[in-house]
Amino acid sequence: MLKKRIIPCLDIKDGTTVKGINFEGLRNAGDPVELAKRYEKEGADELIFLDITATIEERKTFAELVKKIAQELRIPFTVGGGISTIEDVRKLLEAGADKISINSSAVKNPKLISDLAREFGSQCIVVAIDTKFINGADWVHVKGGREITDLKTLDWSIKSEQLGAGEILLTSMDGDGTKNGFDLRITKLISESINIPVIASGGAGKMEDFEAVFNQTKATGALAASIFHFGEVQIQDLKNNLKYKKIAVR
Numbered sequence: 001m002l003k004k005r006i007i008p009c010l011d012i013k014d015g016t017t018v019k020g021i022n023f024e025g026l027r028n029a030g031d032p033v034e035l036a037k038r039y040e041k042e043g044a045d046e047l048i049f050l051d052i053t054a055t056i057e058e059r060k061t062f063a064e065l066v067k068k069i070a071q072e073l074r075i076p077f078t079v080g081g082g083i084s085t086i087e088d089v090r091k092l093l094e095a096g097a098d099k100i101s102i103n104s105s106a107v108k109n110p111k112l113i114s115d116l117a118r119e120f121g122s123q124c125i126v127v128a129i130d131t132k133f134i135n136g137a138d139w140v141h142v143k144g145g146r147e148i149t150d151l152k153t154l155d156w157s158i159k160s161e162q163l164g165a166g167e168i169l170l171t172s173m174d175g176d177g178t179k180n181g182f183d184l185r186i187t188k189l190i191s192e193s194i195n196i197p198v199i200a201s202g203g204a205g206k207m208e209d210f211e212a213v214f215n216q217t218k219a220t221g222a223l224a225a226s227i228f229h230f231g232e233v234q235i236q237d238l239k240n241n242l243k244y245k246k247i248a249v250r
Helices: 032-042 063-072 086-095 104-108 111-120 153-163 184-193 207-216 235-244
Strands: 005-013 016-021 024-030 047-051 077-080 099-102 125-134 137-142 147-152 167-172 198-201 221-224
Touching (some): 005 032, 005 235, 016 032, 024 032, 032 235, 047 063, 063 077, 063 086, 077 125, 099 104, 104 111, 104 137, 111 125, 111 153, 125 153, 125 184, 137 153, 147 153, 153 167, 153 184, 167 184, 184 207, 207 221
Parallel strands (some): 005 221, 047 077, 125 167, 167 198, 198 221
Antiparallel strands (some): 005 016, 016 024, 125 137
């Protein structure tokens, strides 16, 4: 069994870490380089860096910022935002990223997943899925959660795996920033329906939320932002608590 991973997420806008609720109302959360260094020191297993406005504004993720962050880290590091070509991925991997995350561009061009997996290996291709429950079904959203698609979340998760994704980053838009706990229903459904690792995202508010998502779903990683950014939960305390509860963490 894979040991569970605790993964802080740095949402980046204009070079600064930000955090909102339900993908809106963003507020400043600090310098991404300093936060990255702090999280590694505190025991984070991985980091995810998402340039959350890159797709909307049709620009590329800042490779220079990625380079600065990667120079400070020894833990694995995923980068996403505005990635749509093999060349984009090559630049980010050369800048120091270990994995890349694609979302809107994969929905627009599913072949991109298989092209990237073939070029760089599935192990570094993460498909991020922003999902929202509407009218009795789970729907994939793109462009930073601003646009609904005609794709159902389960179908897209399965197809992403078939196309060569090595991991799914599953964000519940309903839970995002609410601190009411991870969306256990959709996380359980997706993590039990595919054979690649699933990172649960959206809604973490306290240590018990991590315990619940690891005990009640097959998610292998749990991501959070604001509770780490603003010191509400300390990563080492969280990992010690999970070990105490007999949950195997790294």
